[in-house]
Amino acid sequence: MSLTAYHAKLFAHELTKRSSSDNVDKLASALSDAQVDLNPHQIEAALFAFRSPLSKGAILADEVGLGKTIEAGILLAQHWAERRRTLLVICPANLRKQWSQELLDKFFLPSVILEAKTFNEAIRAGILNPFQQSKIIICSFQFARSKEPYLRTTPWNLVVIDEAHRLRNVYKPGNKVANSIKNAVSGFQKVLLTATPLQNSLLELYGLVSIVDEFTFGDLRSFRAQFGRLAGKADFDALKQRLRPICQRTLRRQVLAYVPYTNRHAMVQEFYPSPAEQQLYELVSDYLMGDKLYALPASQRQLMTLILRKLLASSTYAISDTLLGLATKLETAEADQQKAAEVPASLADDFETLPEVQEEWVDEDEGSESESDRADGKKLPERLSPEQLAELRAEKDKLHQFHALAKAIQTNSKGDALLTALQRGFEAARTVRMEDGTGALQQKAIIFTESRRTQVYLFNLLQQTEFAEKVVLFNGTNTDPQSQAIYQAWMKQHAGTDRITGSPTADKRAALVEYFRDTASIMIATEAAAEGINLQFCNLVVNYDMPWNPQRIEQRIGRCHRYGQKFDVVVVNFLNKANAADVRVYQLLAEKFKLFDGVFGASDEVIGAVESGVDFEKRIVTIYQQCRTTEQIEFQFDQLQQELESQIAQARSDASEQLLNNFDQDVIDRVRVSSGESLGRFQDLLWRLTAFYLAPFARFDTPGHSFYLERDPFSANARSEQPVNPGPYRMGKNVEDANTYRVGHPLAQEVLRSCCGLPTPKVEIRFDLSSSGKRIAALEVLPIRSGWLACSRFTLNGFETEDHILLSSVLDDGQPLESSACKRLFDLHGEAGQPLVLEPPDSLQSEMNKEQQRVLGELEERSGKWLDSEIEKLDRWTEDLKYGLEQEIKDLDKEIRETKRQAKVAVALEAKLPLHRRAKELEADRASKRRDLFNAQDEIDTRKESLISDIESRLRKNADVEVLFVCRWTLE
Numbered sequence: 001m002s003l004t005a006y007h008a009k010l011f012a013h014e015l016t017k018r019s020s021s022d023n024v025d026k027l028a029s030a031l032s033d034a035q036v037d038l039n040p041h042q043i044e045a046a047l048f049a050f051r052s053p054l055s056k057g058a059i060l061a062d063e064v065g066l067g068k069t070i071e072a073g074i075l076l077a078q079h080w081a082e083r084r085r086t087l088l089v090i091c092p093a094n095l096r097k098q099w100s101q102e103l104l105d106k107f108f109l110p111s112v113i114l115e116a117k118t119f120n121e122a123i124r125a126g127i128l129n130p131f132q133q134s135k136i137i138i139c140s141f142q143f144a145r146s147k148e149p150y151l152r153t154t155p156w157n158l159v160v161i162d163e164a165h166r167l168r169n170v171y172k173p174g175n176k177v178a179n180s181i182k183n184a185v186s187g188f189q190k191v192l193l194t195a196t197p198l199q200n201s202l203l204e205l206y207g208l209v210s211i212v213d214e215f216t217f218g219d220l221r222s223f224r225a226q227f228g229r230l231a232g233k234a235d236f237d238a239l240k241q242r243l244r245p246i247c248q249r250t251l252r253r254q255v256l257a258y259v260p261y262t263n264r265h266a267m268v269q270e271f272y273p274s275p276a277e278q279q280l281y282e283l284v285s286d287y288l289m290g291d292k293l294y295a296l297p298a299s300q301r302q303l304m305t306l307i308l309r310k311l312l313a314s315s316t317y318a319i320s321d322t323l324l325g326l327a328t329k330l331e332t333a334e335a336d337q338q339k340a341a342e343v344p345a346s347l348a349d350d351f352e353t354l355p356e357v358q359e360e361w362v363d364e365d366e367g368s369e370s371e372s373d374r375a376d377g378k379k380l381p382e383r384l385s386p387e388q389l390a391e392l393r394a395e396k397d398k399l400h401q402f403h404a405l406a407k408a409i410q411t412n413s414k415g416d417a418l419l420t421a422l423q424r425g426f427e428a429a430r431t432v433r434m435e436d437g438t439g440a441l442q443q444k445a446i447i448f449t450e451s452r453r454t455q456v457y458l459f460n461l462l463q464q465t466e467f468a469e470k471v472v473l474f475n476g477t478n479t480d481p482q483s484q485a486i487y488q489a490w491m492k493q494h495a496g497t498d499r500i501t502g503s504p505t506a507d508k509r510a511a512l513v514e515y516f517r518d519t520a521s522i523m524i525a526t527e528a529a530a531e532g533i534n535l536q537f538c539n540l541v542v543n544y545d546m547p548w549n550p551q552r553i554e555q556r557i558g559r560c561h562r563y564g565q566k567f568d569v570v571v572v573n574f575l576n577k578a579n580a581a582d583v584r585v586y587q588l589l590a591e592k593f594k595l596f597d598g599v600f601g602a603s604d605e606v607i608g609a610v611e612s613g614v615d616f617e618k619r620i621v622t623i624y625q626q627c628r629t630t631e632q633i634e635f636q637f638d639q640l641q642q643e644l645e646s647q648i649a650q651a652r653s654d655a656s657e658q659l660l661n662n663f664d665q666d667v668i669d670r671v672r673v674s675s676g677e678s679l680g681r682f683q684d685l686l687w688r689l690t691a692f693y694l695a696p697f698a699r700f701d702t703p704g705h706s707f708y709l710e711r712d713p714f715s716a717n718a719r720s721e722q723p724v725n726p727g728p729y730r731m732g733k734n735v736e737d738a739n740t741y742r743v744g745h746p747l748a749q750e751v752l753r754s755c756c757g758l759p760t761p762k763v764e765i766r767f768d769l770s771s772s773g774k775r776i777a778a779l780e781v782l783p784i785r786s787g788w789l790a791c792s793r794f795t796l797n798g799f800e801t802e803d804h805i806l807l808s809s810v811l812d813d814g815q816p817l818e819s820s821a822c823k824r825l826f827d828l829h830g831e832a833g834q835p836l837v838l839e840p841p842d843s844l845q846s847e848m849n850k851e852q853q854r855v856l857g858e859l860e861e862r863s864g865k866w867l868d869s870e871i872e873k874l875d876r877w878t879e880d881l882k883y884g885l886e887q888e889i890k891d892l893d894k895e896i897r898e899t900k901r902q903a904k905v906a907v908a909l910e911a912k913l914p915l916h917r918r919a920k921e922l923e924a925d926r927a928s929k930r931r932d933l934f935n936a937q938d939e940i941d942t943r944k945e946s947l948i949s950d951i952e953s954r955l956r957k958n959a960d961v962e963v964l965f966v967c968r969w970t971l972e
Contacts (some may be wrong), residue, residue, distance in 0.1 A: 004753075008966055010805065010826055019803070033743055041066065058247065059197055061194055068195070088160070097138070148181075158189050165195075265572050271414050306548075447523070541571045549656050760965035762966050782971065828863065877944070893926065
């Protein structure tokens with residue numbers, strides 16, 4: 001005996017059924033496909049986001065490192081599996097590639113990054129709305145704002161907004177980006193991701209909540225009146241209760257029981273520049289402090305100053321060609337007798353994050369200066385005056401001199417210290433390793449630099465050391481000969497497997513990471529490696545160039561110090577001891593932000609205390625620009641440190657953690673059990689179904705959950721979504737030597753589709769219990785071991801669609817068999833006999849009706865809870881709006897009383913008369929507002945009733961029944 005077509009049909013429908021929002025089975029397909037070890041809090045967060053079909057979304061606010069991207073990925077994967085595939089991810093520009101890679105690597109989800117270039121190419125190709133594609137759309141905040149009309153007219157199934165705290169000031173009308181995005185996606189379900197949902201003001205939290213659901217609170221006026229100041233525990237509890245259905249937050253310390261983290265340790269590699277290097281630094285620094293510079297566009301003066309200072313600190317090789325590029329720009333400007341309006345084109349090739357940093361530094365509330373503006377705000381003429389041309393030529397000559405000096409410096413003191421830093425770092429890594437018996441510590445280090453030219457310099461430097469032929473580069477293009485050769489070898493090695501994505505960019509990144517893991521000892525990387533790659537096998541991070549943005553530093557370290565790292569991570573930071581400002585910056589990063597030591601590194605509350613890393617960068621640049629002496633530098637950094645200490649102390653004393661924390665250990669434990677059971681059964685059914693259907697076409701290794709497909713069973717099937725490759729397949733996580741077999745794979749999808757349509761005439765099925773080796777009490781105690789059984793799909797269409805696969809049975813003595821016992825029958829092997837002419841008893845239909853009524857009753861109960869919750873929310877929203885209006889009248893009452901009191905105590909007639917007139921005006925205003933209040937109350941009540949009617953109509957359900965098969969059964 002083995003499985004039958006009846007087993008297969010039942011399993012296929014179980015695996016493809018649509019479940020209710022609050023059921024962990026809803027996520028079974030996404031959980032099964034995910035190529036990561038999912039933790040209970042992540043599954044609970046995904047369930048939380050749409051626990052009710054009336055939910056408009058959620059704010060997922062877990063601390064850094066707990067997998068908010070994974071939580072959103074589960075939701076996106078489930079929508080994709082349900083063929084609701086109009087999906088959008090809005091994120092910072094520098095995270096777009098990371099999102100694309102994570103979705104592909106962890107969930108096999110295709111995506112496309114929309115930016116100006118790809119958008120315009122799609123328009124030229126005749127696509128009217130490039131946002132409507134058969135892939136997940138990923139775009140930046142700025143791009144989403146610029147394409148608001150396209151976003152608004154796209155019927156999104158789900159919108160994910162990452163780093164959503166960037167929209168926290170949406171309650172301010174002047175915040176154009178936030179309001180534009182809010183309006184564009186207002187009618188669609190949304191998930192907002194942020195580790196710092198509450199930074200400076202509760203009004204920011206109000207703003208984020210309003211993006212998800214505008215009915216959680218009333219308007220800004222009423223929110224400010226009720227919650228602007230949390231006067232006591234009652235106010236705090238009331239706000240927490242409002243936030244509970246919409247915001248989910250988990251802290252890292254709460255998950256240590258099942259998410260083990262190693263420690264990180266900091267080392268400093270000091271160096272002192274040579275006299276020539278110091279001279280170059282001082283000359284360029286003085287130049288950047290000039291009142292008027294023709295080489296830098298006025299609108300980007302502060303940003304360009306940051307970049308030039310970073311390149312100057314990186315290496316003479318990094319700054320040399322940039323200085324030449326600026327001088328060349330001025331030569332062109334001199335010939336045209338116009339100001340240079342652009343930065344050198346080569347700068348973006350060297351400082352790869354230039355486009356992203358430019359976007360981050362855009363002040364979304366203020367317009368930038370025109371390119372024709374001078375630094376002093378005055379307009380430049382179309383053609384430069386003789387005096388201006390003379391100034392421009394003098395600046396050009398300076399830049400040529402600086403370039404010549406930089407070019408003459410062939411040896412960098414910082415570079416000479418690199419070998420020492422690596423030796424110290426590897427020794428420290430061996431000393432602090434965490435022994436757990438799972439494997440030997442490999443000698444691996446990643447070196448981060450902010451310059452491509454410095455990257456090449458360091459590569460050539462290390463090729464002359466013991467690390468020769470053990471170094472690999474990683475940057476934004478990966479077009480160097482070595483990277484190309486590694487990529488071609490990787491493509492040949494993985495030909496014919498799912499490891500190859502078809503995206504050269506993604507495949508190159510995967511190839512280089514694999515080469516670093518298996519062959520190289522050192523990876524020299526630009527900021528491109530700070531996102532989208534996982535390096536748990538490496539535990540030495542070298543910050544050759546130190547970003548001033550704490551979030552970028554945390555991103556770098558997080559490539560290695562993350563879930564799955566088995567050893568402690570050592571972080572080596574280069575420090576120029578001759579530069580007082582550099583020393584103080586490092587002190588702030590290490591001592592105040594606590595980036596480099598401990599279990600977690602920088603805590604969210606500390607990073608969030610300074611609003612954003614960009615704000616911090618701007619403060620640092622200002623100090624470098626304004627201070628010429630060590631005393632000035634020390635004074636300014638002392639001031640900044642005091643501000644930081646105050647902000648951090650305030651963040652730590654803030655009750656925001658308690659306000660947003662929804663973590664419940666009992667709930668998490670239940671999710672851990674239920675999701676494990678659901679996922680285990682889901683994968684077991686998929687394996688049994690596959691082994692049954694592909695038996696004629698493949699060789700199976702059941703213990704290893706693998707098989708070798710010898711030929712495509714669907715080659716002649718025109719309905720196949722994409723071709724199926726013969727070859728090795730294996731179920732599991734991170735399969736590298738075979739195709740990853742999963743429910744979302746085209747092969748599995750074809751198996752499911754085919755099995756759902758298997759012919760299943762009325763027969764007798766003999767189930768084998770005696771030789772199964774299984775103890776199934778529900779079947780062993782049966783007084784009669786034969787009867788009739790019906791399998792049906794009961795579909796309920798309401799606000800959401802649910803499928804219930806129902807098994808109903810009656811024994812031959814007329815007694816019903818529990819549905820749970822019916823399911824256990826199909827855990828056994830069986831044998832189907834010949835078609836029957838007998839008809840089942842009427843009692844079988846009665847049992848089917850009972851099962852349907854049971855399901856309807858459960859849905860009625862759930863729908864009632866959903867409706868009660870939604871009406872309660874709308875009642876509070878109504879009360880909020882009325883409260884805001886009434887509060888205005890109360891404030892006017894108070895002002896009228898005070899004005900009349902002042903008039904009464906005033907002695908002089910000329911003082912009394914204006915006060916009486918003012919009181920009369922206020923009374924008239926109060927009367928008007930009272931009339932407005934009555935009218936507004938009626939409008940609010942009418943709107944509430946309309947919303948309730950809409951909800952009720954969407955909760956109405958239609959039922960549909962499809963009988964999948966009817967059979968007689970006997971148990972042996």
